[in-house]
Amino acid sequence: MLTKMNNKKMDHLLLLIQSLSKSEKKNFKLYANRIKKNKNAKFIKLFEIMSKINSYQEKEILENTFIKKIQLSNMKAHLYKQILISLRRQQKHILENYDIQIHEFLDFAKILYDKGLYLQSLKFLKKAKVIAKCNESNTILLELVEFEKMIESQHITRSIYSRSGELSLESKELIERVQCHNALSSLSLELYGLYLKVGYVRNEKDKIFIETYFRTNLTKFDITKLSFYEKLFLYQAQVWYHYIRQDFIMCYRSSCKWVELFQNHEKAKKIAPVSYLKGYHYLLDTLFYLNHYSKFKNVLEKFEKEVQNGDIILNGNTKILIFMYKYTNRINKHYMEGTFSEGVKNILPSLFQDLNKISTRLDSHYIMVLYYKIACLYFGSGDNKNTIRYLLKIMENKEKNLRQDLQCFARLLHLIACYESGLDENMDRKIQSAYKFFIQMDDLYIVQKKIIHFFKNLGTFYPHQIKGQFKKLREKLIKYSDHPYEKRTFLYLDIISWLNSKIENKSIEIIIKEKFLKNHC
Template identity: 85%
Template sequence: MSNYNNKLDNLLLLIKTLSKSEKRNFKLYANRIKRNKYAKFMKLFEIMSQINYYDEKRILKYTDIKKVQLSNMKAHLYQQILISLKLQHTEENHDIQIREYLDFSKILYNKGLYIQSLKFLKKAKIIARYYEYNTILLELVEFEKMIESQHITRSLYSRSGELSTESKELIERIQCRNALSSLSLELYGLYLKVGYVRNKKDKVFIETYFRTNLPKFDIDKLSFYEKLLLYQAQVWYHYIRQDFIMCYRSSYKWVELFQNNKKEKKIAPVSYLKGYHYLLDTLFYLNHYSKFTDVLKKLEKEVKNGEILINGNTKILIFMYTYTNRINKHYMEGSFSEGVKKIIPSLFIDFQKISNHMDYHYIMVLYYKIACLYFGSGDNENAIFYLSKIMVNKKKNLRQDLQCFARLLHLIACYESGLDENMDQKIQSAYRFFIQMNDWFFVQKEIIHFFKNLGNVYPHQMKGQFKKLRDKLIKYYDHPYEKRTFLYLDIISWLNSKIKNKSVEIIIKEKFIKTHHQIMK
């Protein structure tokens, strides 16, 4: 499915991200000096634009570059491409434009042209204020203060006081924003490491951490980005605590904030997409099918209509969020087989194009979703294949929760497929991993013990054993900590399928029809 493990080369990866217009602009930029047209670095660019994986022998053969020169030539080409991209995208990257004005201002200052220097600073400040680049704005103000303090540039003595006030206000805003961004980032990091709260100790820790690190604020006085960081921090906080109703409220505010501020949708499309994703995710966990489908349609419509800026980052997120939520829709409906037919072929094609640019967290989530879709459709062999890809991951500090539950589903899929010849070894391996990850709780224990004791059960007793396990586990379905297992794995539906002698797909489909019919009434 993926070339993820192929040898990666930074220059090749950069060239592969270039659009046709970016390649054309690079050639125009490089060829502005006539002798560059036949330069070795341009030949290197041409050959690397044609290959799909790094092939040093081919590069050396078709470029006349000596092996000892290749490293320096690649570094030179890499830098030239970045300069070309900077020049091409200055207008849409406002922080680059501000930096350019600041550079001009410093050059003019060093020439002794103070009034001209201040004019460029003024232009830079207008953009920085409009787009809330407060950190850069503070740098601009500090430079302006320095000019005003060292040189007589104006007749108004009040200017120094104005700049001091502006500087103090900016520092306060930056401190508030930094506190919110640090809180948001720390909470997200905790989620990536362990997932949801596992016990009372986790819950107390996360609540204390959130309360003590949340800065005092007046919501009406917060800027767009301060509100965004606040809603993000609230989403991670409620998400980790499995409070999905509160998470829904915060993620809704997150998306609504962008929809009420159209220009920010273009400036920060990554944050907008993430808000959409968490809104969909919470609706999925709340099992609110009608709202979920409405929000998913809105997201897909915005993408189709070009309302969301497409770049290297948003391509990955649109791919990830569109496919995972389409899969989630099939989970809710119990239409797993339909999902495999409709989604998997195009998913694989699109995944091949961007897999080298995706971080491993996204890849793990995607593998788990694919595995669950296959498992629900009755294709246990493919489920095992994608679960194994998660289990071989060496980054044990990344999504420990996902790695743990992948092992539980792996045991179930192996049992279902009849690939249970090394079951004791697989059970032992899963057990050791849960202990190692400090994730050994009641539901996990009961499932592991169930599989461990299966060898001692006669065929006619099997249904009774499945009933016994279901009755034990169902008591923990709404438990504040134990319920997280059911968020990853619909173990109850699997047990009901064994008891009723029906497929998992039919069980979930019947449950969906019954629930949806009651809501429609």
């Protein structure tokens, strides 16, 4: 099972060392020992000790390195810098790290310029520009052009008058392209931030705000003239926009364009693998919400095949995303099929094992989303004890700006799981707590109100009346399942299937499995 996570802030040096591969550790030792006098250096001993420990233990480090406590802070900073230098040296020779090559050529150009070797300086700028153009690195390309303009304007070089005009035109075009790039990337980032903070639109006010925000901040563009990255940011912004509005058909179309963009630019998969993975995830996510099982299954198989075949570069970032997207979508597949018990048996053991390895590098958002998925899987399998356990991890998280919607619906599922498990002592207090939280988050709408009101009054009925109350609640809620704003509750929690399970005296797993077989067989 998953070990208890350390809430204390992890040591940055230890996190960096833990992220190193075997080859990176080996190369660091070769780099550090290149100077004979370094062989017994304290920072190398510090590296060796910290490579063996799982959590930061200052006492153990001091005892095994002969480093004085007063020296430790500086020694750690020195080691941190040396590791980064070693990694930079290794990455210089990797094709995908084109930005490192560009900056190296730019550094050479500046050194030669300072020595008055202008023609040689321009040659390195030319080399850097070729790489920047090939990779659509317009921001650094503009810096290169501005430096070239400065050399041409201040010094006598090989250039003729027409060259100055060419550079001015090139600079103007780049400024326009960078402005378009920045406008689209900023819009994409800001919409994503809004989604992480509040989730889906909750009412007409939210809808008007997001639509107005999108329209006023979307720069004018000609799709045929946009570069790869400009198209990428445009499709990302469209995905977040439609996602927040719960328009999953439009979201599906934009996420398809996002993935196809990479599949039409194979080289981009290696340059921006994180964006490619995110596109795949949102394509799968929208198919899940649209309940399009056959397409979902096919896309998931393609995704896992690409990962297995090594078509996606593995590094610290992509390993985390592959972990998240692989497990969340495998769990979603079990949700759709109604095979919750199978998911608990076949997925969770490896999920917990892998999570323990990378938990210190996952941010709170990813962890809370994963906990909610795990809780729902347990709930569907009938394991209410573990459902409550993982919901409490979400509810007890005090981090600000952390998915208010997830926090709210965790509390709703918590009430249901407590009722199902028979842990209904202090139920009134739990109901009151959930109600207050919804009020505090400004997220108490019709469906939530009716569910909370149902639990509040459930204790006033005789046992033979309970089934009737479940039927009444189902009749009240079912008409909101397609409501523009109220339907978001049903995206987080299949409340209707749970009510059907109580009415028909069947497990929720059987109810969902029967519904799946009816629709897909």
